[in-house]
């Protein structure tokens with residue numbers, strides 16, 4: 001694919017890695033940090049930092065697209081594939097959506113089916129180095145096929161749900177789906 005074909009409509013490529021978020025960068029304490037998988041699951045699962053870091057890892061190379069107009073090509077992420085988590089938690093049959101919960105109450109919503117894609121991961125390394133605090137250390141979601149606001153930083157919980165519910169930006173008028181190729185930037 002040519003470079004031009006990799007840029008969704010209305011986007012421009014940046015070499016930088018802009019930092020965008022609401023509120024402060026949370027402090028990280030590995031002794032108290034955990035990741036909670038809850039909601040419509042057979043049995044709730046809570047990973048300690050140590051347990052989470054022991055999970056099998058994947059490495060992906062992906063282009064990322066921010067709704068504010070920048071795209072960044074060939075970003076490299078390492079962490080745990082979302083679908084690996086389903087070896088540890090069993091969602092109930094009616095669970096079709098996930099609310100991603102972060103520090104300071106940032107949330108974003110995604111269909112479970114979208115998260116099951118092989119390029120979706122909970123990342124703790126970026127471009128062959130530990131993720132930096134401003135980019136989501138110790139753990140961020142990466143969903144390359146959606147605008148980057150859905151790639152939530154500082155993730156602490158995944159809530160399995162039967163009905164969809166808007167997350168933080170989705171409540172403030174961002175598109176519920178956020179596919180860059182369809183330019184799903186804002187809700188009508």
Ligand SMILES: Nc1nc2c(c(=O)[nH]1)N[C@H]1C(S)=C(S)[C@@H](COP(=O)(O)O)O[C@H]1N2
Pocket residue numbers: 017018019020021022023066067102103106134135136148149150151152153154
């Ligand atoms: N927890 C949290 N995650 C967040 C945000 C936020 O405000 N809080 N902002 C989102 C938005 S709008 C974007 S564009 C990306 C930016 O990620 P970056 O700072 O690593 O470029 O993070 C997303 N994840």
Ligand SMILES: [Mo]
Pocket residue numbers: 020066067068148149
């Ligand atoms: Mo954003």
